[in-house]
Amino acid sequence: MNKIGIIGGSGLYDIDGFEANEWIKMTTPFGDPSDEFLTGKLEDRDLVFLPRHGRGHRILPSELNHLANIWAMKEMGVSWIISASAVGSLQPQYAPCEIVLIDQFIDNTKQSTTHTFFGNGIVGHVAFAEPVCEQLRTVLLAAANESGAKAHDRGTYVNMEGPAFSTRAESHRNQKLGFDVIGMTNMGEARCAREAEISYATLAMVTDYDCWKVEEEPVSVETVIACLKKNVSSAKTIIRNAVPKIPDAPAWPSHRALDNAIMTEKSAWPDDTIENLKPIIGRFL
Numbered sequence: 001m002n003k004i005g006i007i008g009g010s011g012l013y014d015i016d017g018f019e020a021n022e023w024i025k026m027t028t029p030f031g032d033p034s035d036e037f038l039t040g041k042l043e044d045r046d047l048v049f050l051p052r053h054g055r056g057h058r059i060l061p062s063e064l065n066h067l068a069n070i071w072a073m074k075e076m077g078v079s080w081i082i083s084a085s086a087v088g089s090l091q092p093q094y095a096p097c098e099i100v101l102i103d104q105f106i107d108n109t110k111q112s113t114t115h116t117f118f119g120n121g122i123v124g125h126v127a128f129a130e131p132v133c134e135q136l137r138t139v140l141l142a143a144a145n146e147s148g149a150k151a152h153d154r155g156t157y158v159n160m161e162g163p164a165f166s167t168r169a170e171s172h173r174n175q176k177l178g179f180d181v182i183g184m185t186n187m188g189e190a191r192c193a194r195e196a197e198i199s200y201a202t203l204a205m206v207t208d209y210d211c212w213k214v215e216e217e218p219v220s221v222e223t224v225i226a227c228l229k230k231n232v233s234s235a236k237t238i239i240r241n242a243v244p245k246i247p248d249a250p251a252w253p254s255h256r257a258l259d260n261a262i263m264t265e266k267s268a269w270p271d272d273t274i275e276n277l278k279p280i281i282g283r284f285l
Contacts (some may be wrong), residue, residue, distance in 0.1 A: 001077035002249055003046040005198070006239060007069070008084030010051045011232040015240050018042045021167065026075065029276035030067035034059055037076060043244045048078050052085075052185060061162040061184035065117055070192035074279040079214050079250045080136055080199045082242065083189055084235045086228050087157065087181035088165070088210035090174050096151040096227045099234060100181050100204040101141045105131050107187045115188040117280050121270035123263040124195065131190045133199035133254040136246070140201055143241035149234040155180035157204060159187035171212035177240040182210055195261075196280050199254045201236060205231035258284070 006012055013020070019243060020040040026033055038049040050069060053059045060074070078112040087100070094100055144151035158174055162167065162184035174182060181204050193200035207227040258281065266284065274285065 001079075003048050003076065003078045003080075004243060004246060005073045005078035005081040006047060006049045006084065007052050007081060008112045008235070009053075009057075009228070009232065011229075012084060012129045012236055012239070013038060013049055015042060017240060018047065024076070026072035028068040028071045028075070030071055031046050031065050033065060033068045033072045038074065039076075042240065044279040045243050045246070046077075048076055048242070059167045059284050062109075062135045064185060064187035064188065066192045067117060070189065070196050070198065071117070072280060074198060078198060079255065080133075080246055081189070081193055081201075082136070082140065082239060083186055083200065083202045084232075084239075085183055085186050085202055085204055086207045086231070087183040087204045088208050089206045090158070090171070090179050090182055090210060090212065094152060094155070094180060094205050094206050095150075096208055097230045098152065098206050099144055099231065099238075100152045100155040100157075100206065101137050101144065102155045102157045102181065102202050102204050103130070103134070103137060104154075104156040105187045105190060106156060106179060109159055109161050109187065115191040117192065117277055120273045120276075121264065121268070122273050122277065122281075124258065126194050126257050127264065128191070128194060131194065132201050133252060135252045135254075136199045139242050139245045140203060140238060143238045143245065144203075144234075144260070146236060146241050147237040149238060155204065157186055157202065158182045158260060160184055166210055167174055168211050168214075171210045174210075175212040181206065194254065197250075197255050197257045199250070199252055203235050205235060207231065
């Protein structure tokens with residue numbers, strides 16, 4: 001129990017000092033996760049890695065099953081999740097190959113109703129004013145500074161639908177609205193992690209300037225991959241530095257997110273919904 005989860009690309013798995021054990025296949029009431037989960041140890045801590053888009057990058061952002069991914073993490077005993085994610089920069093101060101430790105999200109997707117464990121007879125409303133676990137975010141920021149990476153403290157991540165990149169008009173709108181970075185994946189993860197009482201924070205790895213910056217080449221797969229490779233090296237160092245600084249036991253507000261969130265009287269909870277949500281609401285049973 002009390003494991004640390006990492007969600008990102010397969011390139012993160014060869015962190016110096018990481019001792020891999022095995023790939024574990026998980027089944028969930030919400031369908032299949034993105035892939036099997038790689039377990040192992042780093043600095044005497046248990047880690048669980050999940051390739052967000054599957055090994056070989058087979059799953060579109062809009063096809064990601066966040067419910068299954070986070071439910072499986074919770075079932076495996078994960079209490080903290082570090083998300084490593086490629087993003088486009090919407091502001092000139094965030095250059096490609098730099099990292100932003102975001103603290104806010106804007107949801108521009110159409111799928112928010114699939115990003116909750118609640119429903120089917122149990123109503124819950126978690127507080128989400130601060131969608132990122134500040135304690136874990138601070139640990140990652142300190143680890144980034146220790147690594148020598150160029151890291152920015154705070155920023156707003158706008159989650160677009162994808163899979164196409166932004167039109168120039170959309171990019172100009174997001175830039176003028178003052179959003180900081182844009183991506184396609186993290187909002188659903190953050191929502192589900194909060195309901196699962198898992199501490200969640202994002203290493204937003206800048207790969208490009210989206211397409212608002214007309215003097216730059218428009219974003220393309222080639223530019224994203226080239227910069228992403230550089231960012232992965234930084235992310236591995238940051239994760240290695242951060243792991244020893246994460247507490248041994250859950251002790252942060254995000255680990256008690258359901259304390260005042262469930263509205264339905266326990267006596268009215270349907271048996272099948274209880275069974276499906278045991279990893280999520282187990283401490284109330």
